Amino acid sequence: MFSTRGLLTRTFKAEPGAADGRVSERAYRTLRRSVVVATATVALVPLIITTFMNYVQYRDALQAEAVRPMERLTLNTKRSLELFLSERRSALTFLVHDRPFADLCDERTLMRMISNLNRSLEVGAFVDLGLIDDHGYQLCYSGPYELSGRNYMDQDWFHEVARLGTYTSDVFLGFRNSPHFAIAIKHDRDDGAFYVLRATIDADMLSEQILTVGLDRSDDVFLINRDGVLQSPSRRYGEILQTFPIPVPNYSPSVEDVEVLDTRGEKVFMSSAYISSSPFILIHVKPAREAMGRWFKLRSELIGFLVISAALILGVVLWGSGLLIRKLRDADERRAALYHHMEYSNKLASIGRLAAGVAHEINNPLAIINEKAGLLQDLVTVGPDIENRERLIASVDSILRSVQRCKKVTHRLLGFARHMDVKTETIDLESLLKEVLGFLEKEAEYRNVTVRFRVDPNLQTIRSDRGQLQQVFLNILNNAFAAVSEGGEIGIEITGEGADRVAVTVGDNGTGIPKEHLERIFEPFFTTKEGIGTGLGLSITYGIVKKLGGEIRVDSTVGEGTRFTVVLPVSREG
Amino acid sequence: MDHLKVLFVDDEEELVSAVVERLDLRGIDAVGVTSGDEALHRLRGGSFDVVVIDVKMPGIGGIEVLRTINRRHPEVKVILMTGHGSAEDSEIGRRLGAVAYLQKPVDLEDLLMTIKQASNRGEGDHADE
Numbered sequence: 268m269f270s271t272r273g274l275l276t277r278t279f280k281a282e283p284g285a286a287d288g289r290v291s292e293r294a295y296r297t298l299r300r301s302v303v304v305a306t307a308t309v310a311l312v313p314l315i316i317t318t319f320m321n322y323v324q325y326r327d328a329l330q331a332e333a334v335r336p337m338e339r340l341t342l343n344t345k346r347s348l349e350l351f352l353s354e355r356r357s358a359l360t361f362l363v364h365d366r367p368f369a370d371l372c373d374e375r376t377l378m379r380m381i382s383n384l385n386r387s388l389e390v391g392a393f394v395d396l397g398l399i400d401d402h403g404y405q406l407c408y409s410g411p412y413e414l415s416g417r418n419y420m421d422q423d424w425f426h427e428v429a430r431l432g433t434y435t436s437d438v439f440l441g442f443r444n445s446p447h448f449a450i451a452i453k454h455d456r457d458d459g460a461f462y463v464l465r466a467t468i469d470a471d472m473l474s475e476q477i478l479t480v481g482l483d484r485s486d487d488v489f490l491i492n493r494d495g496v497l498q499s500p501s502r503r504y505g506e507i508l509q510t511f512p513i514p515v516p517n518y519s520p521s522v523e524d525v526e527v528l529d530t531r532g533e534k535v536f537m538s539s540a541y542i543s544s545s546p547f548i549l550i551h552v553k554p555a556r557e558a559m560g561r562w563f564k565l566r567s568e569l570i571g572f573l574v575i576s577a578a579l580i581l582g583v584v585l586w587g588s589g590l591l592i593r594k595l596r597d598a599d600e601r602r603a604a605l606y607h608h609m610e611y612s613n614k615l616a617s618i619g620r621l622a623a624g625v626a627h628e629i630n631n632p633l634a635i636i637n638e639k640a641g642l643l644q645d646l647v648t649v650g651p652d653i654e655n656r657e658r659l660i661a662s663v664d665s666i667l668r669s670v671q672r673c674k675k676v677t678h679r680l681l682g683f684a685r686h687m688d689v690k691t692e693t694i695d696l697e698s699l700l701k702e703v704l705g706f707l708e709k710e711a712e713y714r715n716v717t718v719r720f721r722v723d724p725n726l727q728t729i730r731s732d733r734g735q736l737q738q739v740f741l742n743i744l745n746n747a748f749a750a751v752s753e754g755g756e757i758g759i760e761i762t763g764e765g766a767d768r769v770a771v772t773v774g775d776n777g778t779g780i781p782k783e784h785l786e787r788i789f790e791p792f793f794t795t796k797e798g799i800g801t802g803l804g805l806s807i808t809y810g811i812v813k814k815l816g817g818e819i820r821v822d823s824t825v826g827e828g829t830r831f832t833v834v835l836p837v838s839r840e841g
Numbered sequence: 842m843d844h845l846k847v848l849f850v851d852d853e854e855e856l857v858s859a860v861v862e863r864l865d866l867r868g869i870d871a872v873g874v875t876s877g878d879e880a881l882h883r884l885r886g887g888s889f890d891v892v893v894i895d896v897k898m899p900g901i902g903g904i905e906v907l908r909t910i911n912r913r914h915p916e917v918k919v920i921l922m923t924g925h926g927s928a929e930d931s932e933i934g935r936r937l938g939a940v941a942y943l944q945k946p947v948d949l950e951d952l953l954m955t956i957k958q959a960s961n962r963g964e965g966d967h968a969d970e
Contacts (some may be wrong), residue, residue: 642859
């Protein structure tokens, strides 16, 4: 059995091209990455594009919706302010042209006129009236201030009215040191000179004209002049006559809307309208975050939708690709394991055939030796006494004993070869295990390994496949022999497990298997004997035991040893 | 036992001669031949109680001879013998009514006992090796 045992042992440990049947980890990772990237791209790109288009459309629509009421309010206020100013201009124009100078230049007349004007115009708002000659002197004045005799020659408004005939000033402090604006109407006299009827109106009156219906706290509607000076108080930009910090919008006859960054760094929507025949520009400012409240909510929802959808898609893609790759890997491994198993079985079968051939070839001459030696023994024993008879008999005995040893070896080999084919037969497990141990007895002898047997006396025979079981136990015993050191011990125990099962436990006092390896030892290609083992032995063993309707258990403690238990049904089904 | 006639068939002449001589020494009337043809020829000529025959031989093998014996000489008991011993051969042998199936090298005492059992009881109920 010498050389043949070596051959068998090597077959269990040899590496029949373990790597070539399998796909590397890296290839699976690359494949998974490609699957994830491709699937995610196909799923995510349309989602992102659609969401982006929705984003832009919704933003534009909601912005237009937010700006429209501002625009409407600005336009209405512009009309109301223009009406306010034009009414007052018309009234003053009527007066200055209707009354002769002498009538006008009377303080009481002026006072009565103020009173009448304020009564006839719903919101009169006139503070005072004055009559100024073409040298800028205030000839007559009626009002709460002491302004008679004042000279306005140096003031811009006087020159403007002289030039244009009618003039509405922007808000200023003037002599009275209170914000107001003036409307002045020029009347040309027949003698070529002229005089000007000038009325002042409190700046507050302008503010009162600004429509406040439909405004909320964040709306800021106010007037500026063309130099960017506030003409009415602003909630955001300060009091009257302070400077408006945003550049003055360019002239346009209609309402203009812009989105600007104000001094606070805040994005605001600004509607503006030039008030005709006046220096005023109506400004309506609303912070974008207030105006676009709905948009911001919708934007959060859109972004949330995108993020959740993308996360879901990615999750499903990752899960799906993981599953796919796992299945693929399982299939690959199963195929590789099957391939190796077949290769292994073929090898075993070849060895079996070889062993049988060798055994047969040896058995015939062995039979001749046996019979010839037997005949010699017969002749010497029954024939006449000859010289050295005893020595001759002893020699023949020795030959016959040797023949018996050879016979044992060849019969064992034949027994191994005979059971290559799958076949259910009645098996005495004890003799089967002893037969398998026969292959390892020399190793046990050389390494001084003790093998102990303990067999349940009530043990019954089982119906199973002898050849497959030989493989199983040869593999487990091989592992046990590999695990024990010189002088080690291997215990084999065969006991009944219930009425219909038999357990064979092979225990050793070897190195033991670490816990992290223990969970994986039945996995195909798992090996701790890198370069020596294929990692298939125990997986094949596991497969065979399962096929035979049994199960295999292992428990091990590092430093104490390992116990493999093979539980087999008494009668094999299927 | 005194007049037990045994035909021993094996292609190894050396083996045949030794076995025949040893059986003779034990009072068995043994005849040895080295082929299946020869065996069938001998069977036609004389009556044998037991035929011990090698399964694998050049020409007509043991199984073939067994079939012929079953047909022509059903009273003759057959013991099969092989150096190979495949499960199928053993099974076929049993089915065809061989009384025993022995593996080479056969211990002469075992052979003798099997021959005696075969001839005495007319049935081979002991197990092969």
